[in-house]
Amino acid sequence: MGLLNDRLQRTKVLLLLLVLVTPASGLLFYTSNAFGVIIAVSLLFAWFQSSLPSMSDAAAVQIGRTQGFAFGNVRLWGALSYAIGAFAVGFYYEKHGYDHVFLMYALLALPTAAIVFLLPVTHTNSARISVFQQLGDVVRNRTFLFFCLISFMTMLAVTASATFLPLYFDEHDFDKRFLGTAIALAALIEVPMFWWAAKLGNKFGKSLLLAAAASLYALKYLILFLTSNVYMTLATQLLDGIAFAFFAGVAVELVDRLAGARTKATYQTLYAAVTWGLGGIAGNLIGGQIVELRGVTFLYIVLFLLCASSALFYTRVKQEHSKLPGMGA
Incomplete structure (x- = not known):
């Protein structure tokens, strides 16, 4: 598409x-x-x-x-509607x-x-190109491919964490009623953080903000590995919401900058397919194997290592991206 x-x-x-x-x-x-x-x-x-x-x-x-x-100023409304919808639909499903x-x-x-x-109609002045030219543009963009690989690692960890959080609650005998609270906390904190993401991304650079997001994810997973307190677990959901807002709020804009004028939608859909799609599939498959072999708690130290590595790699994207003509970090 x-x-x-x-x-x-x-x-x-x-x-x-x-x-x-x-x-x-x-x-x-x-x-x-x-x-x-x-x-x-x-x-x-x-x-x-x-x-x-x-x-x-x-x-x-x-x-x-x-x-x-900025994109983040629009995306925060999606976070708000998700939080409201999750509550409303949950009550509807319970009743009907x-x-x-x-x-x-x-x-x-x-x-x-x-x-x-x-919506206003937007036009581009660039000439149309063939499908092979579109694909060639993607393949030649090593910075974009490297960025996709790092984001794949990050989303692998994020998906595995979200999928197996209920099992983490079960492994530590937490009250299951707190599970809904955990998800709601992450969703609600996203709303103001998307607004801040736009400002922080412009001030400090989008690659640096992505590194910060990966670091926050890594900190959350390290805490979950080291502790077994339900209230500390709920607190880490705030880190999750902030990290997601930073990640989703600026990654799309960075992909837009890396894309050519004639291939922007191609880059966005490919990026989504690799990160949210393949990253999500890999997160569930690999996470399931780790949980089966070593338990949910051990899974979180693996996710910590993944996101800590991603944070370091995002700084490399900043260096490579700064070399592109007419583009900043």
Whole structure:
């Protein structure tokens, strides 16, 4: 979808299409209970749904560049809606179950589509290039590939931590009611931190802020390895929320800077696929093996080492990035 967007240069049209087609494909889950049908519909749904975040990020950065606002100032509203939605949907599911989840999604898509329709149209003056030229641009950009590798390591750790946090609670006999509180704390702290991320990224450099985010993740995992106190565990969720806001708030803008004028959506979707996609898959698989062999507590010392290494590598991205013409860290 990123390649198609950069090829056609119709970000708003494709984004509107994704907003409408994604819930429409989700409604197909109601057509059959057959396992094969569910698999097919899941593949179709994921194709469009997984493209939405990176496409909307590319659009937000592009519009922000012309309208004079930072991506983090927009992304904080996503964090706020996630926190509110998590509470509201949780109560709804407890009372009514999951039967109408895709119908709710379709209804929410309608006002979303109206908002997308009202977005300003952005244009680029660059000429269209072939798919091979787009891919070649990515392959030749060693700084971007190195950045993807570091972010893959970071997201591997973040995904494993989020997935196996309930087992960590179980291993230490924590009250399970605190698990929802832990998730809510991380989500709520993200909102103001996204606003600060934009300011700190401009003041100290985006690569340095990413190194700080990886360091905060590393500190959280080290604390979880060394302690077994539920209140300390809840406190570390504040570190998690701050780190996520710093990471998500500036990584998209850094990818936009590394991309060429004709390949911005391609870079964003590829970056999302490698980090959130492959990083998430690897985090669950590798994390599961470590938990099975050594337990959840040991997992967190491994995650600490991953994020501590990522923090050091992000400083290298800063050095390499500063060599690119017309770009700062």
